[in-house]
Amino acid sequence: MMEEQARIMQALSGVTLAGHSVQGGMGLPPPHGHEGTDGDGRKQDIGDILHQIMTITDQSLDEAQAKKHGLNCHRMKPALFSVLCEIKEKTGLSIRGAQEQDPPDPQLMRLDNMLLAEGVSGPEKGGGSAAAAAAAAAAGGGAENSIEHSDYRAKLTQIRQIYHTELEKYEQACNEFTTHVMNLLREQSRTRPISPKEIERMVGIIHRKFSSIQMQLKQSTCEAVMILRSRFLDARRKRRNFSKQATEILNEYFYSHLSNPYPSEEAKEELAKKCSITVSQVSDQAGSRRVVSNWFGNKRIRYKKNIGKFQEEANLYAAKTAVTATHAVAAAIHNSQANSPTTPNSGSSASFSLPNSGDMFMSMQSLNGASYQGAQVGANVQSQGDTIRHAISQTVGYNDGLRHPMYSPHSLNGNGGWHGAPTPSSVTSPNEGPGSVHSDTSN
DNA sequence: ACTTATGATTTCTG
DNA sequence: CAGAAATCATAAGT
Numbered sequence: 038m039m040e041e042q043a044r045i046m047q048a049l050s051g052v053t054l055a056g057h058s059v060q061g062g063m064g065l066p067p068p069h070g071h072e073g074t075d076g077d078g079r080k081q082d083i084g085d086i087l088h089q090i091m092t093i094t095d096q097s098l099d100e101a102q103a104k105k106h107g108l109n110c111h112r113m114k115p116a117l118f119s120v121l122c123e124i125k126e127k128t129g130l131s132i133r134g135a136q137e138q139d140p141p142d143p144q145l146m147r148l149d150n151m152l153l154a155e156g157v158s159g160p161e162k163g164g165g166s167a168a169a170a171a172a173a174a175a176a177g178g179g180a181e182n183s184i185e186h187s188d189y190r191a192k193l194t195q196i197r198q199i200y201h202t203e204l205e206k207y208e209q210a211c212n213e214f215t216t217h218v219m220n221l222l223r224e225q226s227r228t229r230p231i232s233p234k235e236i237e238r239m240v241g242i243i244h245r246k247f248s249s250i251q252m253q254l255k256q257s258t259c260e261a262v263m264i265l266r267s268r269f270l271d272a273r274r275k276r277r278n279f280s281k282q283a284t285e286i287l288n289e290y291f292y293s294h295l296s297n298p299y300p301s302e303e304a305k306e307e308l309a310k311k312c313s314i315t316v317s318q319v320s321d322q323a324g325s326r327r328v329v330s331n332w333f334g335n336k337r338i339r340y341k342k343n344i345g346k347f348q349e350e351a352n353l354y355a356a357k358t359a360v361t362a363t364h365a366v367a368a369a370i371h372n373s374q375a376n377s378p379t380t381p382n383s384g385s386s387a388s389f390s391l392p393n394s395g396d397m398f399m400s401m402q403s404l405n406g407a408s409y410q411g412a413q414v415g416a417n418v419q420s421q422g423d424t425i426r427h428a429i430s431q432t433v434g435y436n437d438g439l440r441h442p443m444y445s446p447h448s449l450n451g452n453g454g455w456h457g458a459p460t461p462s463s464v465t466s467p468n469e470g471p472g473s474v475h476s477d478t479s480n
Numbered sequence: 481a482c483t484t485a486t487g488a489t490t491t492c493t494g
Numbered sequence: 495c496a497g498a499a500a501t502c503a504t505a506a507g508t
Contacts, residue, residue: 276487276504284486299497330496331488338498339486 086113105228145248148255155262157197192265200258204251211247215240279332283312287332291340292354297455298337305329337455 093101152158218239222231279287290308291298300308309325340347 278486278505328487332486334497334499335487338500341498 082113083117086111086117109228142252145252145255148252148259151259151262152200152255155259156193157200157258157262189265193262196258196261196265200254203254207247207251207254211244214247215243218243279312286311287329287336288350288354289358291333291336292351293358295351295355295455298333299455300329300333302326305333 089104089107093104096104149158219236222236222239225231287308290300290304294300305326306322306329309329312329
């Protein structure tokens with residue numbers, strides 16, 4: 038502080054009359070002479086100077102420059118200067134006191150966090166094209182959502198680039214402006230006292246201003262990202278039919294667990310994996326499981342609503358699984374011939390406690406006119422459990438007295454699950470006919 | 481253009 | 495909260 042003052046003084050003395058450096062004390066008017074004529078003249082003089090100073094801004098540049106020079110050379114200048122120093126010293130305290138620490142703006146923090154989370158402000162994650170290629174390569178077969186994903190990434194990269202450019206621009210402008218102001222202040226410091234604190238404050242103000250501009254940038258960037266995101270989400274929300282393969286897998290599971298088509302979370306996950314329903318997006322896990330849940334929810338209700346319509350499909354998948362099951366069982370039996378085949382477990386996933394093939398068989402019969410060539414399909418139509426037993430009974434001669442493999446009228450309704458399971462018998466003709474009840478009264 | 485299929489969402493329910 | 499049921503909105507088939 039002291040040396041700064043000294044510096045300013047020095048600079049000043051270089052400009053003004055060399056001899057008149059201010060002597061240590063306050064630069065008040067010299068005490069000699071009473072409040073007489075001399076004093077009045079001086080007062081007048083000072084008032085004049087002040088007036089000039091105050092009006093200097095109203096004048097043209099040249100004029101002002103000239104006036105400034107004049108003032109600089111004025112004999113009273115050193116005195117005034119030190120007075121100003123005094124005043125500043127005092128007011129400076131209050132300013133300093135009033136200067137609150139800028140609180141870390143929560144809004145800005147929020148934006149920063151979001152930008153970081155969105156990968157806009159974070160480190161560059163591989164070039165767009167490279168990333169896209171990687172994504173495409175990774176996905177292999179069903180890469181359609183990866184393509185979308187890379188599209189998204191590309192757009193995000195674009196946003197990021199703009200953001201960074203703008204940010205840099207602002208930064209640069211801020212620096213430029215700061216140096217400019219600093220120079221200005223330095224220049225002015227010859228005329229008026231400027232403490233480093235003041236400069237600091239000035240710089241602080243400038244920075245704050247610029248950061249508020251930056252905040253706007255960040256905000257609009259955030260908005261852009263949000264829009265992009267939502268548009269993407271919408272695009273994803275748009276119905277995309279699953280791949281043939283996926284529906285196949287799901288249907289397989291559904292029909293082979295017809296008596297209890299409620300896959301466990303575990304099973305859902307597995308199914309999701311199998312179907313490569315990697316519907317990216319956050320929570321690949323929960324998300325894909327939800328997708329599977331949706332599918333089963335829809336399937337259950339729609340199946341129940343109009344069994345007839347699903348008959349063909351049911352037969353198809355039942356037959357399919359039956360075949361695989363038979364093979365599996367055959368293999369199993371082959372492997373463990375010694376073991377008593379008390380628990381015929383199929384290789385496929387776990388627990389279908391009470392497979393009641395009755396559903397299918399019966400409802401198939403109840404199909405309106407065009408009954409599906411009964412016997413043959415009927416045999417195949419049995420769901421896994423029965424098929425297995427059947428196969429076993431044929432192969433090994435194992436037969437628990439469960440029920441007739443071919444014809445089991447009322448499924449043991451013991452299986453509570455799948456409650457609404459339309460009792461086949463009552464279904465006689467679940468309103469079939471031409472205008473079958475639209476499941477959805479759409480719109 | 482209209483209908484059907486189908487994935488998702490919303491609302492309701494136990 | 496999971497699942498049923500209703501509903502929405504779009505894809506796909508005609």
